Amino acid sequence: MNHIKFVIAGALALLGVLVIGGYYADPAPEATDQESAATGGTLRIGVDGTEPAFYKVDGVTKGFDYEMALGVAEGMGAKPEFVVMEFSDLFPALEAGEIDMIGAQVTETPERKQDFDFTAPYFVTYLSFLTPEGSTIKNRDDINGKNVAVVEGTIHERYLAEQYKNVHVVKAKDEDGAVKAIETGKADAFFYDAPYTTPIIERAPIKLKESIVYPADDAPIGFVMQQGDKRKKQVDEVLEQMILDGDWLRIKKAYFKEYPLSDVFKDKGA
Numbered sequence: 001m002n003h004i005k006f007v008i009a010g011a012l013a014l015l016g017v018l019v020i021g022g023y024y025a026d027p028a029p030e031a032t033d034q035e036s037a038a039t040g041g042t043l044r045i046g047v048d049g050t051e052p053a054f055y056k057v058d059g060v061t062k063g064f065d066y067e068m069a070l071g072v073a074e075g076m077g078a079k080p081e082f083v084v085m086e087f088s089d090l091f092p093a094l095e096a097g098e099i100d101m102i103g104a105q106v107t108e109t110p111e112r113k114q115d116f117d118f119t120a121p122y123f124v125t126y127l128s129f130l131t132p133e134g135s136t137i138k139n140r141d142d143i144n145g146k147n148v149a150v151v152e153g154t155i156h157e158r159y160l161a162e163q164y165k166n167v168h169v170v171k172a173k174d175e176d177g178a179v180k181a182i183e184t185g186k187a188d189a190f191f192y193d194a195p196y197t198t199p200i201i202e203r204a205p206i207k208l209k210e211s212i213v214y215p216a217d218d219a220p221i222g223f224v225m226q227q228g229d230k231r232k233k234q235v236d237e238v239l240e241q242m243i244l245d246g247d248w249l250r251i252k253k254a255y256f257k258e259y260p261l262s263d264v265f266k267d268k269g270a
Contacts, residue, residue, distance in 0.1 A: 075238030
């Protein structure tokens with residue numbers, strides 16, 4: 001899922017959103033005034049309910065993006081309110097003023113920046129190659145010349161073209177289709193976002209392993225806000241303080257301990 005997905009522009013009707021607390025609420029009211037979050041108001045954060053960004057275990061809410069958003073709201077003196085919806089509904093909801101901010105592992109892209117503002121990064125995209133047991137793929141150099149499956153509609157195809165040579169792209173409808181391509185011998189590996197590979201490996205009909213994981217420092221992940229939202233400056237300041245105080249690194253280790261630390265955050269003092 002980051003979910004490096006292109007968002008299809010258009011007015012999508014929000015029939016209802018699942019709000020943290022376990023019940024369906026009526027359509028969300030207009031977002032709070034842009035200044036209110038800094039003065040004890042509510043900060044409405046749109047999430048898509050996907051592990052490891054935002055999920056529940058035995059009724060307890062967890063998630064990397066969840067904890068980061070909590071820290072931001074606390075630093076702003078605001079009350080956080082999480083609104084769960086489909087990923088494709090998040091951008092129309094933000095545009096319509098039904099949420100104040102998106103926190104769902106959204107990668108900053110030139111296309112998205114044309115319509116929305118991104119905060120300072122609170123993560124970077126981690127990419128991975130899933131391979132079958134016995135694969136000769138051990139490092140990134142081994143990808144060249146291979147058949148690599150990607151989920152159609154994501155930007156992984158572009159990444160492959162930019163970062164690797166002589167790679168044949170095998171397009172699949174979804175994650176399971178990409179795994180099927182490996183199973184049938186059409187693909188040697190599946191290129192995807194590392195944070196979302198665990199459930200794919202668990203449900204795969206063949207044994208898969210995550211052979212390669214690396215940070216894409218040129219693909220920052222930030223909270224998404226409406227263009228011109230004055231609260232963005234305050235969010236940026238809180239994020240910087242969370243990094244300097246060690247809060248960011250603590251949360252990162254809780255959810256992504258095995259992932260190498262990106263130079264983006266080393267440079268910021270993490």
